Each structure stands twice: as structure tokens, then as C-alpha cells.
Amino acid sequence: SRASSAVLARDNYPLYIRSSPTENELKFHYMVHTSLDVVDEKISAMGKALVDQRELYLGLLYPTEDHKIKYGYVTNSKVKFVMVVDSSNTALRDNEIRSMFRKLHSSYTDVMCNPFYNPGDRIQSRRAFDSMVTSMMVQVC
Amino acid sequence: MEAAAGGGCGSGPPLLLSEGEQQCYSELFARCAGAAGGGPVSGPPEAGRAVPGAVTAAAGTVADLFRASQLPAETLHQITELCGAKRVGYFGPTQFYIALKLIAAAQSGLPVRIESIKCELPLPRFMMSKTDAEIRFGNPAELHGPKAQIPYSVTEKNTFKRMDDEDKQQETQSPTMSPLASPPSSPPHYQRVPLSHGYSKLRSSTEQMHPAPYEARQPLVQPEGPSSGAPGAKPPRHQASLIRSFSVEREPHDNSSNYPEEPWRITEEQREYYINQFRSLQPDPSSFISGSVAKNFFTKSKLSIPELSYIWELSDADCDGALTLPEFCAAFHLIVARKNGYPLPEGLPPTLQPEYLQAAFPKPKRECTLFDSYSESMPANQQPRDLNRMEKLSIKDMADFPVPAQDVTSDDKQEQNKARLALKSTVDEALPKDMSEDPATKSGLLPPPPALPPRPCPSQSEQASEAEIHPQLNRAPSQAADSSPTKKDTPYSQPPSKPIRRKFRPENSATENQEPSSTVGGPASAATGKPHTAVQKQSSKQKKAIQTAIRKNKEANAVLARLNSELQQQLKEVHQERIALENQLEQLRPVTVL
Numbered sequence: 001s002r003a004s005s006a007v008l009a010r011d012n013y014p015l016y017i018r019s020s021p022t023e024n025e026l027k028f029h030y031m032v033h034t035s036l037d038v039v040d041e042k043i044s045a046m047g048k049a050l051v052d053q054r055e056l057y058l059g060l061l062y063p064t065e066d067h068k069i070k071y072g073y074v075t076n077s078k079v080k081f082v083m084v085v086d087s088s089n090t091a092l093r094d095n096e097i098r099s100m101f102r103k104l105h106s107s108y109t110d111v112m113c114n115p116f117y118n119p120g121d122r123i124q125s126r127r128a129f130d131s132m133v134t135s136m137m138v139q140v141c
Numbered sequence: 142m143e144a145a146a147g148g149g150c151g152s153g154p155p156l157l158l159s160e161g162e163q164q165c166y167s168e169l170f171a172r173c174a175g176a177a178g179g180g181p182v183s184g185p186p187e188a189g190r191a192v193p194g195a196v197t198a199a200a201g202t203v204a205d206l207f208r209a210s211q212l213p214a215e216t217l218h219q220i221t222e223l224c225g226a227k228r229v230g231y232f233g234p235t236q237f238y239i240a241l242k243l244i245a246a247a248q249s250g251l252p253v254r255i256e257s258i259k260c261e262l263p264l265p266r267f268m269m270s271k272t273d274a275e276i277r278f279g280n281p282a283e284l285h286g287p288k289a290q291i292p293y294s295v296t297e298k299n300t301f302k303r304m305d306d307e308d309k310q311q312e313t314q315s316p317t318m319s320p321l322a323s324p325p326s327s328p329p330h331y332q333r334v335p336l337s338h339g340y341s342k343l344r345s346s347t348e349q350m351h352p353a354p355y356e357a358r359q360p361l362v363q364p365e366g367p368s369s370g371a372p373g374a375k376p377p378r379h380q381a382s383l384i385r386s387f388s389v390e391r392e393p394h395d396n397s398s399n400y401p402e403e404p405w406r407i408t409e410e411q412r413e414y415y416i417n418q419f420r421s422l423q424p425d426p427s428s429f430i431s432g433s434v435a436k437n438f439f440t441k442s443k444l445s446i447p448e449l450s451y452i453w454e455l456s457d458a459d460c461d462g463a464l465t466l467p468e469f470c471a472a473f474h475l476i477v478a479r480k481n482g483y484p485l486p487e488g489l490p491p492t493l494q495p496e497y498l499q500a501a502f503p504k505p506k507r508e509c510t511l512f513d514s515y516s517e518s519m520p521a522n523q524q525p526r527d528l529n530r531m532e533k534l535s536i537k538d539m540a541d542f543p544v545p546a547q548d549v550t551s552d553d554k555q556e557q558n559k560a561r562l563a564l565k566s567t568v569d570e571a572l573p574k575d576m577s578e579d580p581a582t583k584s585g586l587l588p589p590p591p592a593l594p595p596r597p598c599p600s601q602s603e604q605a606s607e608a609e610i611h612p613q614l615n616r617a618p619s620q621a622a623d624s625s626p627t628k629k630d631t632p633y634s635q636p637p638s639k640p641i642r643r644k645f646r647p648e649n650s651a652t653e654n655q656e657p658s659s660t661v662g663g664p665a666s667a668a669t670g671k672p673h674t675a676v677q678k679q680s681s682k683q684k685k686a687i688q689t690a691i692r693k694n695k696e697a698n699a700v701l702a703r704l705n706s707e708l709q710q711q712l713k714e715v716h717q718e719r720i721a722l723e724n725q726l727e728q729l730r731p732v733t734v735l
Contacts, residue, residue: 113462115432116450124447127454127487 003085003137004028007108009120010078012036016123018130020137031070032082039072039080073101079108085140100136107132165264166238173202173237203232203240209267210244220244223255241265405490407474407498415470429463435472442476448485452476455489467498 004019006028019028073081081104083097107129111117123129207217224239232240244265246252407415416426422438423430430438439449456472457464464472471493479485491497 110460113432113457113460114450114453115436115462116446116453124450127451128460 003140004031004083005104005133005137006032006082007104007123008032008036008080008082010080012040012080015079015121016129016133018133018137020134028084031084035070035072035082036080039074039082042072043074043078071097071101073105075105075108081105081108100140103132103136162242162264166241169206169241170234170237173206173232200232203237206267207240207244210248210265211267212244212247216247220247405474405478405486406492407470411474411477412470415473416466418473419466419469426466429465430469432462432464435464435469439472439476442480444476444479448479449476451485452479455485456493458489458495465495467495470498471495 004017006014006018007016009015014029014032017025017029017032019025071083071085073083075081081101083100083104108123111123111129112119117123207220210217212220220240220243223243224236229236242265246254248265418438419426419430422434435453436449439452440446442449444452452472452475455475456468458468471489474493475485
């Protein structure tokens with residue numbers, strides 16, 4: 001099955017997009033883009049007082065094709081992670097998704113720790129971030 | 142020239158040399174023989190026994206060459222015997238070849254036996270001494286394994302290659318190392334593109350591999366000779382290239398004078414150099430360099446940002462955005478390697494791991510921290526005293542207080558305590574030893590700091606040391622008792638990885654902490670001068686005080702631990718509530734249609 005991950009900056013441009021069967025990349029870009037609306041809405045709806053670290057929502061069931069389930073995650077600095085998994089893999093539990101997002105988040109912070117990484121750059125950390133994401137997605141598939 | 146010429150070696154086995162080996166060996170032999178004009182003897186002075194007309198290798202040269210193979214002397218003796226040179230008294234071609242093969246066998250880990258040389262072996266590896274120009278030549282990748290050992294030096298190689306191969310690159314800035322060095326799995330990005338085609342030629346045929354380094358060696362290998370023109374030209378060129386790459390003014394660092402076994406092993410000199418560079422950025426070698434400082438520094442190396450980013454990724458093992466000394470050395474080493482043309486490895490090589498680096502080179506680090514921390518933090522005459530006391534204090538405290546409850550003002554101390562507790566086992570043993578070794582009069586040089594692994598059993602002056610400790614500990618418990626829970630909490634908020642790193646800081650901040658404590662300084666310094674008897678009287682009283690302090694702190698610990706767990710529990714519950722609320726909200730919200 002398919003899985004995809006994306007990391008988006010606070011201004012909603014992509015820092016990192018990766019699909020596991022890579023031919024879906026474009027479609028995934030599109031999905032991520034559409035999901036941004038929902039994400040933004042949720043963020044604003046969250047309320048100012050609540051500095052919410054996690055957000056989990058069963059996003060847009062993609063209407064036309066096999067249902068894809070999207071999950072979103074927002075960090076304190078408004079960096080967004082979006083994951084799309086095939087709905088065929090219903091075995092995925094809430095906690096699994098959360099743990100995946102946590103892993104994503106910690107890898108992201110590791111990338112940030114690299115002084116040669118300018119926030120806002122595309123994440124090109126081949127070794128750490130990429131491999132982590134790939135392995136994670138393989139797990140899901 | 143192989144087995145057929147078994148003249149000198151009576152019972153010599155048939156020696157089968159591959160073409161590459163043959164060439165290699167004949168070159169070496171020619172060099173050894175040519176260098177000394179034939180005839181001289183290895184071993185007992187039997188000059189007359191040299192076979193007239195036959196070419197023999199000079200004993201001195203041969204000995205040098207063998208030593209350069211870096212095998213232990215014992216092995217070399219064995220080899221010399223086995224190859225028959227001892228028997229005949231000289232190194233004829235046969236003996237020499239056999240010896241070379243045996244060297245190769247020994248370097249591959251095989252026992253030094255005649256049988257060993259019957260199998261396919263890599264070429265022997267030789268590392269010349271500092272006086273000679275150094276080139277390591279090894280077997281090309283085709284013979285054995287994917288990785289070839291290639292001359293490592295930056296400028297030396299450039300120098301030589303430039304001299305010998307006209308079609309090599311001229312600029313020293315981007316030295317071109319043979320691609321044979323690159324493991325096949327290395328990322329293509331990091332392949333050095335501007336490889337001279339001379340090297341590509343080399344890659345294709347193994348034979349060509351040999352002449353190139355040999356030619357390079359020719360002008361340089363002078364048996365025990367002083368620098369020839371090439372090495373002479375080395376330092377200035379070397380400096381030039383280095384200065385070009387790093388605008389920082391460097392010492393005449395000769396990072397090529399000692400070839401590592403593998404490219405990822407840091408030699409002693411390199412290590413020294415890295416440490417010095419570290420110090421230029423950060424005076425305290427036990428502390429770390431922040432990311433931005435390191436970034437500025439490494440950017441001067443003119444490597445591309447993605448590469449530097451990759452190197453950082455490799456070397457910053459704990460991903461905290463700062464480099465400790467071992468991490469810094471690893472990063473620096475990788476940069477140097479990269480500039481020499483080595484492709485960057487996929488993962489941090491084991492010889493560059495921080496633990497390995499710390500273990501492999503504990504002494505210089507120790508000395509650095511020792512002298513630095515001591516010199517920095519010792520303004521007064523009481524310095525050795527203070528330090529000693531502080532060390533004891535911290536160690537003993539750690540032994541007694543599992544959690545850094547005793548709070549000596551700085552968070553650093555807390556972290557160090559945590560770390561050092563983890564590090565040391567028999568702390569108490571270390572204490573008296575310190576005392577005994579350090580009379581009050583001494584200043585500056587102290588015995589190895591207690592941050593090191595515990596030393597052997599304490600000496601006689603245990604009493605004195607305890608006495609010394611007690612004044613301080615008296616203070617410390619009272620301090621601890623006074624300190625509010627907030628103080629204790631602050632160490633917890635520190636990132637957990639820091640304690641491990643800053644384990645050598647104890648002396649530093651420890652002494653700083655003690656400086657203001659003049660009360661302890663008084664009795665302590667006085668005590669050192671006097672015989673121990675005077676102090677012993679206080680010991681029992683102080684022991685009790687310490688014990689009460691211990692108990693108090695333990696209770697405090699327990700209370701805090703309980704509080705912690707309760708809070709965690711609450712946090713969990715709140716979390717769950719929140720999720721439930723979110724779900725509710727979800728349901729209430731109108732569905733958004735795409």
C-alpha cells in the first residue's frame with residue numbers, strides 16, 4: 001500500500017515531501033495542498049490560548065479514489081506534518097499514527113539542530129531524516 | 142626473478158608473485174638496492190659474504206622499509222629469519238621478495254610462516270617515518286576488498302603527484318585522491334569530480350597503480366636522509382593550501398606526517414591540531430562549541446554547505462546543535478578527509494565515534510582539561526587546595542547523593558554530578574589519593590583529576606583527606622538544605638545529554654564554586670599545612686553532620702520523586718481529557734466539504 005509524508009513550513013510551503021511509491025508524488029503534492037485548508041482551519045479553531053502541540057485528525061477522505069486517510073500534525077512553531085496512508089491499511093491505530101508523528105517531529109528537530117540547515121530550506125538530510133521517514137513509511141505499507 | 146633465483150635461499154619455497162606484486166617488489170628492491178649501492182649485509186657483519194655480482198639490498202634501507210611496515214620488531218625478526226636473509230647474511234632478491242610477502246602476510250593477520258606466502262596476499266603496506274616523505278602504497282581495490290589504502294596526505298600527495306604526473310591537477314586546493322579509495326556505496330554527490338585522468342587511468346589497471354606512488358616515492362625516499370627537494374617544498378605548499386582552505390592562521394600543522402592506518406583514524410598529531418583549533422574557538426576543551434561558531438569555522442573550509450551539513454550530521458552524534466571535543470575532532474577530520482578527496486562515508490566510522498575518540502586519546506584531553514580548567518579557575522595560592530577540595534567535594538557528594546541534591550550554586554555542578562556519578566564507581570578511593578599527592582605548596586600541576594576513572598587504592602593519608610572533605614561537606618549540606626526545590630528542579634530541566642558531555646568541567650566550575658567559600662578555604666588550607674591530627678578531631682563531628690545531611694537529601698529526593706510521578710499522572714489524565722474534548726469538538730463541528 002501507499003504512504004506519503006510531507007513537512008510543511010509555517011507559511012505552507014513544502015520542506016519535504018516523500019511518497020513511498022514515488023509515482024504518486026504529484027498527486028500527493030496536490031493532496032497535501034488541499035489538506036492545508038483543513039489544517040489551517042483546525043489551527044485557527046484551536047483557539048489562541050491553547051498552545052496545542054499535537055493535532056490529530058482524520059482528514060479528507062479522498063473522494064474519487066481508494067480512500068486515503070490523511071493525518072495532520074502541527075508543532076508549536078506551526079510546522080506541519082501531513083501523512084497519507086491507504087485506508088486499506090485500517091490496522092493503523094491512533095497511537096501508531098501519533099508515534100509516527102512523534103518520530104517525525106524528533107527527526108525534524110534533529111535536522112533543525114544542524115547549524116548548516118537554514119529554517120525554510122528544503123530538508124535534504126539524506127541520512128537521518130530521509131532514512132527515518134522511508135523506514136517509517138515502509139512499516140506502514 | 143622469482144623462485145628460479147632461489148640461490149640465496151637454500152630451501153626456499155617456490156615463490157609465486159602476481160604481476161602486480163612482482164612489479165611492486167622489484168621496485169622496492171631496486172630502491173633499496175640502489176640506495177646503498179649494493180653489498181652491505183643485514184645482521185652479523187659478514188661483509189665479505191655478499192655474493193659478488195648479485196644485487197643486494199642495503200641492510201639499512203631494508204631495515205627502514207621493514208620498520209615502515211609497522212609490524213612489531215619481533216615479527217620483523219621472524220620475517221628476516223624466515224626469508225633467509227639471516228642465513229645468507231644479506232638481502233638478495235629472493236630473500237627480499239619473501240620478506241615482503243611475509244610482511245604482507247603479517248599485515249593481513251596471517252602467522253609469519255612460509256606457508257602463508259603461498260596464498261594470494263595483498264601488497265605489504267609501508268609507512269615511512271617522518272623524516273622521509275610519506276606515501277603509503279597499498280594494493281589497489283581489485284586485489285583485496287573494496288577499499289584501498291591510498292596516500293592520505295593533502296599536500297604531499299599533491300606535491301608528488303604534481304611532480305610526477307604532469308596531467309594531474311595543479312591546484313593544491315582540491316587534491317585528487319585516487320577513486321580507488323572510495324567505497325562503492327559512497328553517495329555519488331560526494332565523488333570528487335575533478336579527478337585527473339591520470340587517476341582514472343590508475344583505476345583501470347592495477348599495474349599502473351604501483352609506478353605512480355613509487356615514482357612519487359623515488360625522489361623522496363632517502364634512507365635516513367634529510368628532506369630532499371620535495372619534502373622541503375612541502376611545508377610551504379602545505380601551508381599555502383591549508384591557509385587557502387582555512388583563512389584561519391594555522392600552526393604549521395603537518396597532518397600528513399603520520400599516516401593513519403585507515404583514512405578515518407585520527408593520528409596523534411592531527412588530534413593535537415584539532416584540539417588546538419577547538420581551543421581557539423572555545424577555551425574550555427571540556428565544553429562544547431555552539432552550532433553557529435562551528436558553522437562559521439567550518440565554512441572557512443570552503444566545502445559546500447550540503448557537504449558541511451552532512452558532515453555535521455555525521456559528527457554531531459547527540460544531535461544537540463553543539464560539538465564537544467570528540468565530535469569536533471570527528472567533524473574536522475571528516476572535513477580534512479573530504480578536502481583530500483575522500484568521499485564522505487555513509488555513517489560515522491567507528492574510529493570517529495565520540496566514545497572511541499575519548500577512549501583512544503584520553504591523555505591529551507585530560508591534560509587539556511586539567512591544565513585549562515585549573516589555570517583558568519585558579520587565581521589564588523589556594524588553588525591546588527581549592528581544587529583538591531572541590532574535587533573531593535564533588536566526588537564524595539556524588540557518591541553519597543544519588544541525585545545532585547547538594548546544590549553548589551551552578552547548574553553545571555549538578556549536571557557534572559549526575560554524569561560523574563554515572564562515570565565513577567569507587568569514588569572514595571580517589572579522594573585520599575588526591576590529597577596525598579598534592580601538597581599544599583604545589584600549584585598548577587595536579588595529579589589526574591578525579592574526573593578520571595577511579596585510581597588504585599587510597600594511601601595512608603586517608604584521614605587527612607577526610608578531614609579536608611569535611612569542612613567542605615559541612616558547607617555543602619547546609620547549602621543543600623537551604624536550597625529551594627526550584628534550584629533542584631533546574632538541573633532536571635537541563636537536557637539530559639549534557640551531563641555526559643560536560644564531565645570534565647567539574648574542576649572548572651567546582652573551583653569557581655569554592656572560590657567564594659572562604660570559610661572552607663580557611664580551615665582547609667590551614668589544615669593542609671598542619672599535621673593531620675588537628676583536623677582529625679573534627680572528623681567525627683563532621684561525619685555525623687554529613688550523615689544527617691545525607692538523610693535529609695534522601696528524603697528530599699523521595700519527596701520529589703513522588704511529586705514527579707503524581708504530576709506525570711495528572712498530566713496523563715489531562716491529556717486524555719483533552720483528546721476526549723477534541724473528539725467532541727470534532728463531532729460538533731460542521732463537516733467541511735472539499
